[in-house]
Amino acid sequence: MSDARDSRSDLAADRRALLRGAGGLLAVLLAPGVTLYALGGTEAAARAPGEAVSPKVRWGLLIDVNACPAECDACVAACRTENGWADTGHSATDPHWIRKVSVRDPASGAAREVPVMCQHCASAPCVDVCPTGASFRRADGIVLVDRHICIGCRYCIMACPYKARTLVHEPVHDQTADAPRGKGTVEGCTLCAPRIDAGRLPACVEACAAKGAAMLFGDLNDPNSAIAKAVAARAPARIRADLRLDPGVGYRGL
Amino acid sequence: MIRARAMAVALLVSLIGAGSAIAGDGSGAGRTPRPNPPKAQGEACVRDTDVMRRNHMTLLMHQRDDTVHRGVRTKNPGTKDLSLSGCIGCHAAPGADGRPVSYADPGHFCRACHSYAAVSIDCFECHASRPAPAKTASGSDGTMPDLARDMAKDLSAYLDQGRDQTREDGR
Ligand code: SF4
Numbered sequence: 086m087s088d089a090r091d092s093r094s095d096l097a098a099d100r101r102a103l104l105r106g107a108g109g110l111l112a113v114l115l116a117p118g119v120t121l122y123a124l125g126g127t128e129a130a131a132r133a134p135g136e137a138v139s140p141k142v143r144w145g146l147l148i149d150v151n152a153c154p155a156e157c158d159a160c161v162a163a164c165r166t167e168n169g170w171a172d173t174g175h176s177a178t179d180p181h182w183i184r185k186v187s188v189r190d191p192a193s194g195a196a197r198e199v200p201v202m203c204q205h206c207a208s209a210p211c212v213d214v215c216p217t218g219a220s221f222r223r224a225d226g227i228v229l230v231d232r233h234i235c236i237g238c239r240y241c242i243m244a245c246p247y248k249a250r251t252l253v254h255e256p257v258h259d260q261t262a263d264a265p266r267g268k269g270t271v272e273g274c275t276l277c278a279p280r281i282d283a284g285r286l287p288a289c290v291e292a293c294a295a296k297g298a299a300m301l302f303g304d305l306n307d308p309n310s311a312i313a314k315a316v317a318a319r320a321p322a323r324i325r326a327d328l329r330l331d332p333g334v335g336y337r338g339l
Numbered sequence: 340m341i342r343a344r345a346m347a348v349a350l351l352v353s354l355i356g357a358g359s360a361i362a363g364d365g366s367g368a369g370r371t372p373r374p375n376p377p378k379a380q381g382e383a384c385v386r387d388t389d390v391m392r393r394n395h396m397t398l399l400m401h402q403r404d405d406t407v408h409r410g411v412r413t414k415n416p417g418t419k420d421l422s423l424s425g426c427i428g429c430h431a432a433p434g435a436d437g438r439p440v441s442y443a444d445p446g447h448f449c450r451a452c453h454s455y456a457a458v459s460i461d462c463f464e465c466h467a468s469r470p471a472p473a474k475t476a477s478g479s480d481g482t483m484p485d486l487a488r489d490m491a492k493d494l495s496a497y498l499d500q501g502r503d504q505t506r507e508d509g510r
């Protein structure tokens with residue numbers, strides 16, 4: 086463990102070097118205002134085996150609403166496959182880890198379909214209200230439900246202003262190995278924590294890269310990361326910014 | 340609850356001990372019925388069989404907190420993989436169709452002892468009780484080189500076909 090801790094600063098240095106390197110950051114200018122980004126994969130995010138997540142990192146998403154075509158649902162489909170959730174035939178209680186929400190500006194008539202998932206709030210109301218401690222914020226900013234201790238009271242569902250969580254109402258079988266889910270517990274976007282822990286991108290971001298390339302994922306705390314640079318260049322909009330929950334998910338073009 | 344479960348398993352272990360003392364031939368066919376868990380794949384478990392019989396639930400409990408709260412998913416230094424999916428992988432017992440059986444089947448590894456000792460098991464209300472079928476190769480695992488290749492492909496397609504219709508407005 087002490088070895089792992091000693092090597093942490095080396096790791097951070099490595100990561101910065103990687104991000105500067107040719108393989109770390111890919112930004113392709115397609116046309117004025119249309120830019121594709123991808124964040125460095127495996128090595129960039131990897132921790133030493135056995136090392137806990139670090140509060141030095143804060144994972145975040147930046148979503149360019151204008152680059153997200155209305156008919157596309159690649160991110161939603163990818164999340165369903167990755168995490169094994171599906172419609173149950175009861176639309177009122179169907180799970181939704183991520184959904185496309187239609188928004189329209191009445192003044193201009195401009196309409197968009199915005200991908201909305203758990204916003205991984207720094208001041209998360211779901212964590213505040215949870216009576217068991219099942220709803221918690223991981224050191225690296227990812228908000229999760231520990232289903233081992235969730236009692237299914239659904240306080241967090243009521244507290245979340247983003248409608249990001251759902252309760253599993255039906256028995257589930259043959260879940261995916263990385264996304265255990267079962268009746269009577271609450272669930273929501275995990276930002277694909279198991280994939281992030283393995284140095285991979287969230288499933289939605291990976292799927293989106295092949296379609297609208299509207300999603301940018303990375304470490305908001307690393308000034309050299311693509312997402313931190315993009316956020317610094319132009320402050321992103323937040324949904325319900327008035328609540329000042331400091332979400333990890335930001336939007337452009339909202 | 341946890342203590343009750345641990346005691347039940349301790350009881351189970353002593354029953355297994357008593358069973359072998361009576362049956363003696365190790366076949367499970369004595370006066371006392373004995374659980375007969377299917378044989379696992381792999382060379383050795385993460386701990387000795389004795390330790391696993393008594394303490395597997397403690398190891399799993401420790402690992403689950405490490406994984407969920409601290410994001411530790413790989414093996415800890417100096418130890419083997421303690422994840423539940425690791426257990427499930429080695430202890431998968433194939434059914435009649437060749438596919439590993441789920442906990443619903445009496446032939447499931449965990450079920451052999453847990454049914455015998457009448458200890459209910461909560462793990463499989465959320466966790467898969469058998470390994471997922473092998474994934475078909477998708478071509479990309481989402482890491483940088485794959486994505487870069489895919490995006491380069493997209494880029495050339497985009498340049499070939501001219502302006503992308505989906506980007507026509509809002510820019
Ligand atoms: S979006 Fe909702 S579920 Fe996610 S952290 Fe914020 S309050 Fe919690």
Ligand code: SF4
Nearest residue numbers: 215235236238239241
């Ligand atoms: S449903 Fe579960 S995670 Fe949500 S508040 Fe209740 S115990 Fe906490």
